Amino acid sequence: MTNVSNEIKEQLSLEQVVEHIRWSDGLVPAIVQDAETRQVLMMAYMNRESLKLSLESGETWFWSRSRQELWHKGATSGNVQTITSLRYDCDGDTLLVEVKPNGPACHTGAVTCFHNEIVGLPEKSADQTAGTSSESRFEVLAELESVIAERERERPEGAYTTYLFDKGVDKILKKIGEEASETIIAAKNKDNDELRLEVSDLMYHLLVLLQERKLPLDDIMSELSRRHERPRRD
Numbered sequence: 001m002t003n004v005s006n007e008i009k010e011q012l013s014l015e016q017v018v019e020h021i022r023w024s025d026g027l028v029p030a031i032v033q034d035a036e037t038r039q040v041l042m043m044a045y046m047n048r049e050s051l052k053l054s055l056e057s058g059e060t061w062f063w064s065r066s067r068q069e070l071w072h073k074g075a076t077s078g079n080v081q082t083i084t085s086l087r088y089d090c091d092g093d094t095l096l097v098e099v100k101p102n103g104p105a106c107h108t109g110a111v112t113c114f115h116n117e118i119v120g121l122p123e124k125s126a127d128q129t130a131g132t133s134s135e136s137r138f139e140v141l142a143e144l145e146s147v148i149a150e151r152e153r154e155r156p157e158g159a160y161t162t163y164l165f166d167k168g169v170d171k172i173l174k175k176i177g178e179e180a181s182e183t184i185i186a187a188k189n190k191d192n193d194e195l196r197l198e199v200s201d202l203m204y205h206l207l208v209l210l211q212e213r214k215l216p217l218d219d220i221m222s223e224l225s226r227r228h229e230r231p232r233r234d
Contacts, residue, residue: 017055018048022093027063032105035084035098036218037142041105042113044073046095058083060097078153079103100218104146111142141217144204148211164208172212176205 021028027045034041044062046054050070053061060073060081074080081099088095106113151161164172179202186194210217 017051017088020092021088021095022091023048024093027065028088028093028095030060030062030095030097032060032081032097032099035100036221039112039139039142040114041081041099041101041111051095054083054086054097060099073105074102077103077107079105081105103149109146109150111139111146141203141207145207145211145217148207152211161208164205165212169209169212172205172209176202176209179205 026047028047028051029043030046031043032041033039044060045065046061047063050061050063053070053072057072060083062071062073063069064071072080080102081097082102083097083099085098086095104111106115108115148161151159152165155162155165164175179198183195183198183202186198207217210220
């Protein structure tokens with residue numbers, strides 16, 4: 001495991017953090033957030049030892065209140081969380097841990113532990129929702145990426161995704177070519193219903209390819225962001 005970044009070390013030594021944190025029964029809640037998507041992934045508790053291990057290893061460690069023991073996130077599942085920054089709030093009673101996750105945060109396989117939506121809130125007008133973050137629009141891509149990764153690990157019998165991974169990259173590439181051709185035909189036919197279906201199939205197979213090559217979707221999103229941020233030429 002690699003050490004947490006020098007920037008974090010310079011800004012927060014363990015002694016400084018311990019001094020400023022308001023520990024409650026030796027614990028402090030830690031909110032874990034995806035550094036790329038800004039999505040809140042989970043909340044757990046840290047004690048002094050788990051905080052020390054997190055800073056030293058650069059990966060999240062917590063204290064389990066139910067098991068009364070330290071636990072390293074991803075130690076058994078492989079879904080480790082690499083820390084990119086660590087902060088405490090103005091009252092010193094909560095930590096914010098920004099991470100680069102290597103898989104879903106929730107034990108259910110969901111990207112985030114906060115996936116149970118409470119319905120029944122008052123409906124908002126179009127004007128009220130106009131400024132809503134676009135993150136939720138693309139959450140399904142992250143969830144699909146996690147499901148595909150799980151299929152590759154567990155290879156459930158009879159699953160189409162298992163079939164693709166068993167056949168290998170050549171089969172995956174062949175399917176991408178087929179779906180790309182069908183997408184072109186749907187577009188040429190000006191059939192948006194068919195185009196919706198074919199683009200969905202194409203995107204699914206592209207995610208399978210990314211998983212096979214171990215190229216995270218976050219890397220693609222980062223590349224798109226970099227291109228978007230480049231100065232425009234007149």
